[in-house]
Amino acid sequence: MKTINLSEQTVRDLNQALHDQAIECTEREWEVLEPKGQHNIACGLDQNISVDIKGPTGYYCAGMNKKAHITIHGNAGQGVAENMMSGSVRVKGDASQAAGATAHGGLLVIEGNAAARCGISMKGVDIVVKGNVGHMSCFMGQAGSLVVCGDAGDALGDSLYETHIYVKGEVKSLGADCIAKEMREEHIEELTELLNRAGVDEDPTAFKRYGSARQLYNFKVDNTSAY
Amino acid sequence: MCGIVGLYLKNKALESQLGALFEPMLIAMTDRGPDSAGFAIYGDEVADGSIKLTLRHADENYDWAALADSAKAELNTAVEWFKNSKVAVFKIQSSAAIAEAFIAKAAPEVLILSAGQSIEILKEVGLPVNIAETFNLKGMKGSHIIGHTRMATESAVTMEGSHPFSTGMDLCLVHNGSLSNHNRLRENLKREGIVFETENDSEVAAGYLTWRLQQGDTLNEALTNSLKDLDGFFTFTIGTRDGFAVLRDPIACKPAVMAETDDYVAMASEYQALTTLPGIENARIWEPEPATIYVWERSSH
Numbered sequence: 001m002k003t004i005n006l007s008e009q010t011v012r013d014l015n016q017a018l019h020d021q022a023i024e025c026t027e028r029e030w031e032v033l034e035p036k037g038q039h040n041i042a043c044g045l046d047q048n049i050s051v052d053i054k055g056p057t058g059y060y061c062a063g064m065n066k067k068a069h070i071t072i073h074g075n076a077g078q079g080v081a082e083n084m085m086s087g088s089v090r091v092k093g094d095a096s097q098a099a100g101a102t103a104h105g106g107l108l109v110i111e112g113n114a115a116a117r118c119g120i121s122m123k124g125v126d127i128v129v130k131g132n133v134g135h136m137s138c139f140m141g142q143a144g145s146l147v148v149c150g151d152a153g154d155a156l157g158d159s160l161y162e163t164h165i166y167v168k169g170e171v172k173s174l175g176a177d178c179i180a181k182e183m184r185e186e187h188i189e190e191l192t193e194l195l196n197r198a199g200v201d202e203d204p205t206a207f208k209r210y211g212s213a214r215q216l217y218n219f220k221v222d223n224t225s226a227y
Numbered sequence: 228m229c230g231i232v233g234l235y236l237k238n239k240a241l242e243s244q245l246g247a248l249f250e251p252m253l254i255a256m257t258d259r260g261p262d263s264a265g266f267a268i269y270g271d272e273v274a275d276g277s278i279k280l281t282l283r284h285a286d287e288n289y290d291w292a293a294l295a296d297s298a299k300a301e302l303n304t305a306v307e308w309f310k311n312s313k314v315a316v317f318k319i320q321s322s323a324a325i326a327e328a329f330i331a332k333a334a335p336e337v338l339i340l341s342a343g344q345s346i347e348i349l350k351e352v353g354l355p356v357n358i359a360e361t362f363n364l365k366g367m368k369g370s371h372i373i374g375h376t377r378m379a380t381e382s383a384v385t386m387e388g389s390h391p392f393s394t395g396m397d398l399c400l401v402h403n404g405s406l407s408n409h410n411r412l413r414e415n416l417k418r419e420g421i422v423f424e425t426e427n428d429s430e431v432a433a434g435y436l437t438w439r440l441q442q443g444d445t446l447n448e449a450l451t452n453s454l455k456d457l458d459g460f461f462t463f464t465i466g467t468r469d470g471f472a473v474l475r476d477p478i479a480c481k482p483a484v485m486a487e488t489d490d491y492v493a494m495a496s497e498y499q500a501l502t503t504l505p506g507i508e509n510a511r512i513w514e515p516e517p518a519t520i521y522v523w524e525r526s527s528h
Contacts, residue, residue, distance in 0.1 A: 037498035056498050056512070075512060077498060078482065096482065096514055115514050116479050135479075135517065 001029040011038050018068075022046040035061075037077065042070050045087070062089045065106060081108045084125055097134065100127045103144070109198045116153065119146045122163055128198035138163050139175065147194050149202050157210055161217075165210040166191050168202060177216045181209045229390075229403040230256025230376040230496045231483070233464045233471050234504075235523050238490040239370075242270065246367030248504060250359045252493070253374045255500040257355050259403075260376030263389035264358040265350020267399045267466045270369025272345045278323045281340040281347045282330065283314045283386075291315040294334055302329055312361045314340065316347055323396060338387075338424075343397030345370075345468050350389045370525070373466045375401035381409070381428040388425045392433035395440050397468035402429035403496055404481045406459035432457060436465070450474050450520050464494060470524030479517035486510040492523045 004014045014032060021027065025047050032053040035041055039058035042051050045068035053061070056074035066085040075093035084103040091099075094112035101117070103125030110118075110127070116134035119127050124143040135153035138146050141163030151169035158175020164187070165178075174180075183205075191204040232252040236242055245268070253264060273279045282291075295308045298319060307318040319326045323342050330337055341348040349362045355376045359365065375390035382388050391399040406412075409428035412435060417423065421434040435456065439449035446467060453463075454477065462481040465472040473494050475483055486493045486501050488510045495501050498512070515521055 036502040058497060058499055075498065094512075094514065096484075097479070116517065 001031055002027045003031045003033060005033040006036065006038060006041070007034040011041055014041065015043060018042060018045050018047075018049070018051065021049055025049065035074075039077070042068070045070070048087075056093070065089060075112070076110075080110075081106070081125070084108065094131070100125050103127075105144075107197055109200070113150065119144075119163070122146070126194055126197070128194055128200055130200055132169070135172075136175065138165055138178075141165075145190065145194055147191065147198070147200075147207070149200065157212070159216060160212040162212060164190065166194075166207040167210065168207045171208075171210070174210065177213045178210055179213045181211045183207070183209045228259050228378045228380075230259035230500070231374070231401050231403050231462060231464050231494070232256055232376075232496070232500050233371070233373040233466075233473070233494040235371040235470050235492045236490065237492065241490060242370055243368050245270070245369045245372055246363075247365045248491075249367075249372050249374065250365045251503040252495060252500045253355050253359060253364070253376065255502070256376040256496060259496055260378045261354055262379055262384045263350065263352045263377040263386070264355035264375060265348065265389050265391055266364070266372055266374035267341065267346055267348045267391040267401075268367055268369045268372045269345045269347075269397075269466065269468065270371075271347075273318045275344070276322075277318060277320045277344070278326045278342060279344060279347070280317045280319065280326060280330065280342050281314055281349070282317055283338045283340050284334075284336065285313065287313050289313075289315075289337075294330075294337070297333055298326075298329055301333065302326070311349065311363070313351075314349055314362075339393075341393045341399065343468060346393075346397045346399060346466065348391050348393060348399060350375075350386060350391065352384055352386055352389065371466070371470060373399070373401055373464050373471055375403075381405050382426045385425070388427045388430075390429060391466065392427075392430050394433040394436040394465070397466075398436070398440070398446075399466045400429070400433045400436060401464050401466075402432055403462045404460035404476070406432060406457055406461065408458040412456070428459070432461065432463065446472060447520055447522070454518055462496070467524060470522065472523075473515055473521040475515055475517050475519070477518040483515050484512065485515055485521070486512045 030051045035055045037058045041061045043063040046066045048067045050069045053072045058077040060079045062070040063082045068087045071090045076091045076095045078096045079098045081089040082101040084106045086105045088107040090109045095110045095114045097115040098117045099114045100108045101120045104123045108127045110129045113131035114133045118133040118137040121140045126145045128147040132150035138157045140159045142161040145164040148167045152171045154173045155175035157178030160178045298306045304320040390401040406428040409431040462483045463474045
C-alpha cells in the first residue's frame with residue numbers, strides 16, 4: 001500500500017501519482033492522510049485502484065472518476081464524484097450539495113446525509129444515500145437511480161427525465177413533472193440489487209418509487225398561441 | 228465569492244486565546260476572498276451607561292489623544308481609548324446617541340465602524356494575513372468573533388465596502404453571496420432614515436436588519452423577514468452581543484459548515500477553515516439547512 005500525506009505533499013502531487021497509474025499500474029492500494037478539506041482530491045482517476053482518504057475532503061473529491069474505488073472516511077464537500085464515469089465512491093460521513101452531479105456511471109454511496117441538489121443532472125450513475133437528501137435532488141436527472149433511505153427535501157426530481165428514484169422516508173414535495181409511481185416486481189429487483197451493491201441493509205418493499213410524468217418532454221401544441 | 232468564519236467560545240477558559248484560534252480560520256479563507264478582510268470581536272465589555280465606539284481615520288497618525296481630550300471636555304465625562312493601526316477604540320461614559328453625535332460634529336472625517344458595549348469592528352483592504360498582522364489579531368481576547376474575506380462582485384474594493392457591516396448596537400453582519408434587489412431596497416430604506424456609506428449590496432442587508440430591529444423585531448423576526456424581502460443569494464453570519472446567528476437563503480447555493488464541541492461553536496464557508504481548531508476531529512459537524520435560523524448565545528444578558 002502506498003501512503004501520501006497531504007500535510008507533506010500537495011494535492012497536485014497526489015493526483016499526478018494517481019494519474020500515472022493509468023499508464024502503468026504499480027500500486028493497487030492507496031491511502032491519503034490529512035486531507036483537511038482540501039479541494040480536488042483524487043480527481044480524474046482512470047485505473048482500477050482503491051484510494052482511502054482518511055478525513056474530510058473539500059470540493060469535487062473523486063470528480064470524473066473512472067474505474068477507481070474511492071472511500072472518504074469523513075464528510076465530503078460540494079460536488080463529490082461529480083461527472084463520475086465508472087468505479088465507485090463511498091462517503092462514510094455526510095456529503096455537501098451537488099453530490100454525483102452529472103455523473104454518467106459507477107456507484108456513489110453516501111452513508112450519512114446528502115445536502116441540496118444530490119444527483120443534479122445525473123446521467124447514469126447509481127446513488128445510494130443512507131440518510132436524507134436536500135432540496136432539488138435529482139433535478140433534471142436523465143438516467144441512473146437515486147435511492148434515499150431517509151427523507152427527501154423540497155422539489156424532488158424537478159424536471160426529471162428517466163432517472164429512477166426510490167425513497168423510504170418522507171418526501172417534502174415533488175418537483176415539476178415528478179410523480180409517485182407503482183412499485184412493480186422489476187423495480188423491487190432493481191432496488192434489491194442497488195441496496196446489495198451499496199451494502200445497505202434495508203427492506204426494498206418499504207420504499208416508494210418516483211419518476212417522470214413525461215409531460216415536459218415535448219412542446220405542447222396548445223401553447224402555440226403564445227408565439 | 229467570499230469567505231465567512233465565526234467562532235463562539237462556550238468554554239470561558241479559552242477566551243484569552245480567541246484571536247489565536249481565529250486567525251488561521253480567517254487566513255484559510257483567503258482563496259475565497261483575497262481583496263479585503265475584517266472581523267468583529269466581542270469582549271472587554273464596558274459597563275451599563277457607557278459606550279464603546281470603534282473609530283477609524285484614513286491617516287494612521289491621526290491625533291486621537293486630541294479627540295479624546297475634546298470628548299472629555301465637551302461631554303464632561305470619562306473617556307478611555309486605545310489605538311490599533313488606523314482604528315481607535317473609545318470607551319465613553321455616556322449614551323451612544325450623545326457619543327456618536329459628538330464624533331459627527333467634532334471629527335466628521337472620522338468613521339464610526341461600530342457602537343456597543345462589547346463589539347469592535349476592524350477591517351481593511353488587503354490580504355487576510357496582512358490584516359490579521361496589522362491588527363495583531365492573534366493577541367486578541369474575547370468571547371466570540373466573526374470574520375469575512377472578500378472577493379468583490381457588486382461594488383468597489385474599498386475599506387468602506389468590506390465586511391463586517393454594523394447593523395446597530397453590538398450587532399454586525401457578514402455576507403457571502405449577492406443580492407439582486409439591493410438598489411430598490413436601498414432607496415426604500417433611505418426613506419425610512421437608514422444611512423448608507425457605499426453602493427455595496429451587503430450594506431443594504433445590514434441596513435435592512437437595522438431597520439427591522441428599529442421597528443421592534445427581535446433578531447429572529449428580523450432574519451425571518453429578511454427571507455421574504457431580500458432577493459438573491461446569501462449566507463449571513465450575524466454577530467450579537469451574546470453570540471452569533473447563521474442564516475442561508477432558501478436556495479442555499481452559498482456554502483456553510485458548522486462544528487460544535489463542548490468548548491466552542493464554529494462556522495465557516497468551508498471545512499478547510501475549521502481544521503486548526505482543537506478537537507475538530509471529534510466535533511459534531513453539519514451543514515446548516517436552507518432558510519433556517521441558527522443562533523448561539525450565552526444567556527448572561
